[in-house]
Amino acid sequence: MNILIVSNYFCPSTTIAAYRIEAFAKYLKEAGHDITVVTEWDEENHIKWHGCDVYYVKNRIAQREYLEKCRNLHKKWTLKRMANAILSRALLDPSILSWNHWAYKKIVELFKHKHFDVVLSSYPFLASHLLALKLRKNGYKFYWIADMRDEMSKFYFGPPFYRRRIRSYEHEILDSADVTVSVSAHLIKDFKATCDNGRFLEVKNGYDYDEIHDVTFQPQFTMSYIGNLYKNLITPYNLFKAFHELMEERKIPSDSKIKIVGNTYIKLNVPDSIKDNVIQIDRVSHSEAIRMSTETDVLVVIHQTGRKGVYTGKVFDYLATNKPILALCDPNDVIAELLNETKTGFTVDNDDIEGIKRSILKCYSIWKNKEVLPRDWEKIKQYKRKNQINILADYLAAHKDEVESKKA
Known part of the structure; x- marks a missing residue:
């Protein structure tokens, strides 16, 4: 045709x-x-x-x-x-x-x-x-x-x-x-x-790249958000709060990192207590973003509340990286269903600080013990x-x- x-x-x-x-x-x-x-x-x-x-x-x-x-x-x-x-x-x-x-x-x-x-x-x-x-x-x-x-x-x-x-x-x-x-x-x-x-x-x-089966772990426990943030819609402040509290409680190492890659829309107010732990990187090409997504221990998704049935594009880009995905979004919506189906990560409501802390600790345990999530690769390949x-x-x-x- x-x-x-x-x-x-x-x-x-x-x-x-x-x-x-x-x-x-x-x-x-x-x-x-x-x-x-x-x-x-x-x-x-x-x-x-x-x-x-x-x-x-x-x-x-x-x-x-x-x-x-x-x-x-x-x-x-x-x-x-x-x-x-x-x-x-x-x-x-x-x-x-x-x-x-x-x-x-x-x-x-x-x-x-x-x-x-x-x-x-x-x-x-x-x-x-x-x-x-x-x-x-x-x-x-x-x-x-x-x-x-x-x-x-x-x-x-x-x-x-x-x-x-x-x-x-x-x-x-x-x-x-x-x-x-x-x-x-x-x-x-x-x-x-x-x-x-x-x-x-x-x-x-x-996603449009070859599935990545080899897994590497960073010297310091590292979480990464790759993409833009939007004022009052998609912000990392609850992630920052949970991260700060876990360090204060000495449940994650003091040299743990959060990378924010490619944010161009809002200027982040990073709390003084974690300023040395948050690394902000300028926008990169899509292919470079895929490469960088393998150089982390956790890939973070933040999705605005109330936007039912909508996937953020990055969740598909993350699927085949063999890295745990931590999604701060509605646990009863499509992103949660996708992560459950493919066994690729964890979902927690972005307003649930204690839930975010528990999810970060799960990811930290995976990093600490050099584990790999048992992804369902056949389900992943559908995407x-x-x-x-x-x-x-x-x-x-x-x-x-x-x-x-x-x-x-």
């Missing part, structure tokens, strides 16, 4: 959202499909990537990677950033104006030379889905896969009236798409409750990105006649 993928994020973007879309392109191509990608970048270009045709369409106001770089470097406001901020508040997703017009023209041009059997549009956010919806409304015939990934309207950070506006878009996308893809059965249940379309498919995120994308490839093969009928 000829498949067109429309996404604002794709290689060489280093945003975590890009890796999911790259996996769709790469592994659907390996499954025998012809793949074309239309994505956003700071200059127009056409390249071959893993055998896929990738067309970069310039965002003429402010490309997302540029904005990310400005935030990370704490740069002063520019006209581009101010324009983007205004559009964000007016349109919810500024790419609807600044990118969609030119991306639509590129897609129409591509349709003149090749008929696409399938269009896959992807979250994050509205722009790519609205492009697919516009194509459908303007008479283009194709089978539409809407990759909603996480929830949209239910957990939007803005005011309630923004959520209402997003919900109206969300309903139209869900009702118009031929199949909606999301990362968990819990989110799919929520989506089903808001639309008349009953066709959904669960395709989780995953290779290739195996997850093959769920969609198998779906398309099973519904080939239905896809063909959409061209009529």
